[in-house]
Amino acid sequence: MTTIASARVHVPAFAVAERAEAEEHVLLWQVRGSSDVRVDGEDRTLVAGQALWIPAGVRHEFTVRVNSVVLPMLFGAGTTATTLQRPTAIGVDADLRTLFLAYVQTSYSIIRPPVNIARQILALLEERPALPTALPLPASAAARAVAEALLFNPGDDRSVEELATAVHASVRTLERRFRAETGLSLRQWRIRNRMEAAAVLLRSRTTTAAVAHRVGYTDLSAFRRVFKAHFGTTPGEYAARQ
Structure with missing residues (x-):
């Protein structure tokens, strides 16, 4: 038996023309559906539960498909120190999802808890690149x-x-x-x-x-x-x- 999808919700497809953010890193979070992305000359498909880090200065364009939702997050290049120097795809687990929502909340609302969410996001995206191996660790x-x-x-x-x-x-x-x-x-x-x-x-x-x-x-x-x-x-x- 064929199931007909609900027609009540309709979010049309939308294309973003090629661009490069000179002063901001871009993080595209695919919340629902999928998007076709071309970044630095390479074609990618971004699906729900994934995110794509695009460093400042990297040319990119994308099309968000029908009934799909992408949330872009911006990180100022002048104030963001990161080892992520190339476009990087990331799987979004529960921790990242929580931090992404908190980051969007602090960016677009008056709810701004006194904590640096960006640092925590970067730590997860980089998979702890700055782990100092020579530092002694406590045992308890x-x-x-x-x-x-x-x-x-x-x-x-x-x-x-x-x-x-x-x-x-x-x-x-x-x-x-x-x-x-x-x-x-x-x-x-x-x-x-x-x-x-x-x-x-x-x-x-x-x-x-x-x-x-x-x-x-x-x-x-x-x-x-x-x-x-x-x-x-x-x-x-x-x-x-x-």
Whole structure:
């Protein structure tokens, strides 16, 4: 028996002519249906549950098919440090879907929670590229969970109190575990993690300001000072040698 689809909802197809965003990275999230995309001379089909990262400056065009929905998200190239230098297709799991919705919410409504959603999205898209292998990890469950959260998002700006609450531990216990199991205070461990992540991002030829922002610094001078203390060279000098 043939089933006839409902005719009540009709979203016509729509074509976006070839373009290149000079100052913004584009993330196309296929929420429903499918789209035909041509990016950097290559034809792709984007289906529901997928997203496509298009770096700034890359030429692209696409057609959203009938009864399909695509949500574009924009990330300022000047303030976004990322290792994603080429068009990249990504499967959207439950975590990414939640973050995408939160990002759209903060972009188009007055609901703007005080947290950097973009950093978390980038961490998932990149599959944790800035994982510093030389940094000692704590062994106990609560401290390890905090360390993994900070490895995932070096720019996580939660206070020690908030991190402790998230893993159901006291600040005192958390601090004690980090010192005993890594030889570093949580603050020292966090700074080293941020600097190692910054070094990876600087190798991707992005701006120092964007890197500072990605790893949690709002004061560029403070970032430069801490980076030089850690590596013995400025971020600009480090990037020039790569």
